[in-house]
Amino acid sequence: MSRSYACIISSEAKRDSQILTAVARQFAYSIEMIEDGILFDVSGLERLIGNPEQVANKIVAELKRKNVPGSVAVAETLNTATLLARQKSGQEQAVHSPDQFHQLPLRDLDIERDTLNVFNDLGIRSVEDLLAVPRSDLIGRYGQGFENVINTIEQKSTSILTPNVKENQVSWNYDLEASVENFEQLTFVLNHGLGQLFEQVEHCGFSTEHLDILFKLKNKTEKAYEVKTSFPTLERTFWLKLINLRASLDPPEAEIMSVNIIAYFARPRASQRGLYAVSRPEPESLLLTANKLKKLVGEDNVGTPVLLDQRLSQPFALDGDKLPTGRESLDAARVDPIIAFSYFNPPLGAEVLVRDGRLVFIKTKFFSGHVIEYSGVWKANSKWWETSWKTQEWDVEVENNGVYRLCKVNKEWFLAGEYD
Amino acid sequence: MSKNLHLSLVRSLSSLQEEKEYIDEILLDHIGLSLKRGTIVEIVGEASSGKTSVPLSLLSKLTKTGEICALVDGGNSFDPCTAFLAGVELDNLFWIKCGGSLEKAFLASDYLVQAKGFGAIWLNLNGLSEHQLRMVPKTYWYRYRNRIKETPTVLLVTATEHITGSASHRSLLFSRERTEWSGNGRFKLLRQFHISLLSQKGVYGKPLQTKIKMDYTDV
Numbered sequence: 025m026s027r028s029y030a031c032i033i034s035s036e037a038k039r040d041s042q043i044l045t046a047v048a049r050q051f052a053y054s055i056e057m058i059e060d061g062i063l064f065d066v067s068g069l070e071r072l073i074g075n076p077e078q079v080a081n082k083i084v085a086e087l088k089r090k091n092v093p094g095s096v097a098v099a100e101t102l103n104t105a106t107l108l109a110r111q112k113s114g115q116e117q118a119v120h121s122p123d124q125f126h127q128l129p130l131r132d133l134d135i136e137r138d139t140l141n142v143f144n145d146l147g148i149r150s151v152e153d154l155l156a157v158p159r160s161d162l163i164g165r166y167g168q169g170f171e172n173v174i175n176t177i178e179q180k181s182t183s184i185l186t187p188n189v190k191e192n193q194v195s196w197n198y199d200l201e202a203s204v205e206n207f208e209q210l211t212f213v214l215n216h217g218l219g220q221l222f223e224q225v226e227h228c229g230f231s232t233e234h235l236d237i238l239f240k241l242k243n244k245t246e247k248a249y250e251v252k253t254s255f256p257t258l259e260r261t262f263w264l265k266l267i268n269l270r271a272s273l274d275p276p277e278a279e280i281m282s283v284n285i286i287a288y289f290a291r292p293r294a295s296q297r298g299l300y301a302v303s304r305p306e307p308e309s310l311l312l313t314a315n316k317l318k319k320l321v322g323e324d325n326v327g328t329p330v331l332l333d334q335r336l337s338q339p340f341a342l343d344g345d346k347l348p349t350g351r352e353s354l355d356a357a358r359v360d361p362i363i364a365f366s367y368f369n370p371p372l373g374a375e376v377l378v379r380d381g382r383l384v385f386i387k388t389k390f391f392s393g394h395v396i397e398y399s400g401v402w403k404a405n406s407k408w409w410e411t412s413w414k415t416q417e418w419d420v421e422v423e424n425n426g427v428y429r430l431c432k433v434n435k436e437w438f439l440a441g442e443y444d
Numbered sequence: 445m446s447k448n449l450h451l452s453l454v455r456s457l458s459s460l461q462e463e464k465e466y467i468d469e470i471l472l473d474h475i476g477l478s479l480k481r482g483t484i485v486e487i488v489g490e491a492s493s494g495k496t497s498v499p500l501s502l503l504s505k506l507t508k509t510g511e512i513c514a515l516v517d518g519g520n521s522f523d524p525c526t527a528f529l530a531g532v533e534l535d536n537l538f539w540i541k542c543g544g545s546l547e548k549a550f551l552a553s554d555y556l557v558q559a560k561g562f563g564a565i566w567l568n569l570n571g572l573s574e575h576q577l578r579m580v581p582k583t584y585w586y587r588y589r590n591r592i593k594e595t596p597t598v599l600l601v602t603a604t605e606h607i608t609g610s611a612s613h614r615s616l617l618f619s620r621e622r623t624e625w626s627g628n629g630r631f632k633l634l635r636q637f638h639i640s641l642l643s644q645k646g647v648y649g650k651p652l653q654t655k656i657k658m659d660y661t662d663v
Contacts, residue, residue, distance in 0.1 A: 301510075302509055302510050302511045302563070303511070303561050303563070303595075303596045304510075304511065304512050304561050304562075305512060305559045305560060305561035305562060306561065309559045309560065309561065310512070310538075310559060310561075312559075313555050313556060313558075313559040314538075316555050317540055317552055317555055317556075320548055320551055320552060320555070321540060321541065321542055321543070321545075321548050321552065325540065325541040325542070325543065326538075326539070326540050326541075327538075327539060328534060328535060328537060328538065328539060329522075329524035329527070329534045329537060329539050330524075330534070331524060331525065331528060331534070331663055338523075339525065339663075340523075340524040340525060342539055342541065346535075347538070348512040348513075348535065348536045348537060348538045349535050349536065350510050350511070350512045350536055351510060351533070351535055351536065352508075352509060352510035353507070353508045353509075353510075353533050355508065355531075356508070359473065359474050360474050360657060361472075361474060361475060361494070361497045361498065361500070361501045361530065361654075361656045361657075362497065362500070362526065362529055362530050362656060362657055362658065362659040363494075363497060363526075363634070363636070363637060363656050363657065363658045363659070364496040364497045364500050364523065364526045364527070364530065365523040365525070365526045366496050366521040366522070366523065366570055366571070367520065367521045367522075367523060368521070368571065369519055369520040369521060369543075369544065369571065396623075397623070397625045397632060398632070399625065399627070399631075399632040399633050399634060419634045421623050421625075421634075425491055425492075426490070426491025426492030426493075426620075427491075427492045427623055427634060427637075428491075428492075441521070441523070442491055442492055443492055443634065443637075443658075444489075444491070444492055444493065444494065444495060444496035444497065444570075
């Protein structure tokens with residue numbers, strides 16, 4: 025079965041590359057961008073459209089519709105199609121028939137200048153003239169390297185199409201007949217849309233870990249959500265739950281008129297784990313749980329702890345965007361337990377009796393007692409270069425009670441936490 | 445006919461699912477404890493009794509091997525610096541701050557238990573009102589127990605008094621025997637706690653004695 029290839033050569037190929045790709049995509053999946061145009065495989069279209077000339081005319085019609093300049097040729101080999109399309113016609117959009125190939129001047133072929141001059145002196149100026157020379161004579165005179173030129177003029181070139189245009193997203197759009205006030209009412213529509221979208225993603229051999237959702241609202245504004253996961257998945261119910269949770273955290277301000285979803289491609293996830301891998305929550309389950317928890321306790325209260333390299337009273341933070349990774353550490357686990365510290369939130373106000381410069385007695389609203397032992401005073405402050413030293417700290421053991429961190433700031437005493 | 449009807453009312457034994465349980469136990473050698481997976485373990489103690497130190501040892505052991513653990517921080521009392529010193533891999537720890545809300549702490553635990561697959565869930569109820577804790581229905585604990593019994597999760601609960609009732613597999617009472625300080629006069633440093641640990645459920649015996657040291661390493 026013969027193949028056919030189409031070539032569009034455009035003087036504005038770089039500027040119009042997106043449009044040329046869009047035109048090519050209407051006819052083929054295999055597309056190769058070249059420096060001055062685009063090549064694509066149109067094999068099989070003869071049944072749908074007709075002979076190569078009709079296919080070329082259809083492509084030109086598309087170019088005219090999009091108002092893009094370009095000359096088009098359809099031929100059985102890539103080289104033939106490219107050589108034909110590169111012919112200048114003087115028109116903004118032109119079709120070059122395969123019948124014109126024999127009239128092509130030799131200067132368009134990949135032939136050395138000296139050889140061209142010799143051919144010119146001999147009166148060989150077109151492809152047709154060169155085809156009249158016996159193949160063996162040409163190879164005997166110019167060597168095996170000339171075989172490529174002969175193959176090109178005989179339309180037997182074996183060069184193949186190398187697809188280099190990759191899609192990285194698919195989208196789905198839906199205009200609602202009547203505006204919807206509550207986001208949850210959209211679940212059915214979204215479910216349907218995600219189904220279609222993921223079918224397309226799967227068809228291209230990909231998965232997704234990033235969706236962009238855009239709602240057009242009745243008050244003529246737009247509401248956008250960017251939903252990302254740390255792993256690719258096409259599980260519709262999971263994405264639907266995630267979108268629901270995200271929208272419930274920050275609902276649209278007005279009624280929804282239309283929905284647009286873009287799914288970005290990602291490599292599918294390898295599903296097999298190691299035989300001895302430790303048990304972990306499924307990534308989908310972990311992400312959904314994190315979002316449920318964010319809804320429950322607030323977005324800033326769920327995440328992983330991060331230590332800060334600063335001299336602060338609480339030198340740590342909670343990273344709400346980061347989920348536990350489950351990475352194995354190469355360091356051995358610490359064997360011996362250490363004394364932990366627990367913060368009082370808020371700090372516990374205290375009255376402290378100081379006698380002869382020594383801490384003697386502590387009274388709080390929950391307990392009171394004599395100070396048995398203490399260490400300090402430690403001076404601590406955050407950003408000491410901005411403010412003066414203000415915080416003084418002691419570790420104190422209170423009779424019949426615990427061991428605490430006692431602090432004094434501006435004559436105010438309080439317990440920051442407990443050693444436990 | 446009546447015989448068939450009679451037989452249809454009796455479910456065949458093959459339809460009954462055999463209850464699976466994790467035989468795997470987590471050993472905390474230095475303290476002399478072993479915690480069974482798929483169970484609730486309760487740690488109770490007064491101030492500075494070492495009840496926070498044991499969960500950190502457990503989290504350290506599990507997170508180092510790549511297990512993901514969760515901390516439901518009832519009273520926002522967690523200090524990641526001492527957790528880091530205790531060897532906890534902070535990247536593998538899921539921290540939920542409940543800001544003193546008992547209801548949120550219990551709901552958060554419920555979500556985590558449902559998610560399944562966590563190595564340990566530490567429900568830290570230190571700093572929450574004892575009065576409120578006593579009001580928590582016992583059914584919560586049975587719900588958690590049923591949810592985790594076929595999973596590898598240890599649900600560790602720390603509080604100042606017993607609250608889990610018979611739902612917990614082990615209940616450990618911590619108390620501080622004495623505190624060791626080094627140095628003289630005004631130049632002293634807190635060195636270690638001498639801890640007594642009494643198992644009140646599961647494994648009975650004499651109280652275990654252990655020491656918990658202070659680590660002054662700068663993080």
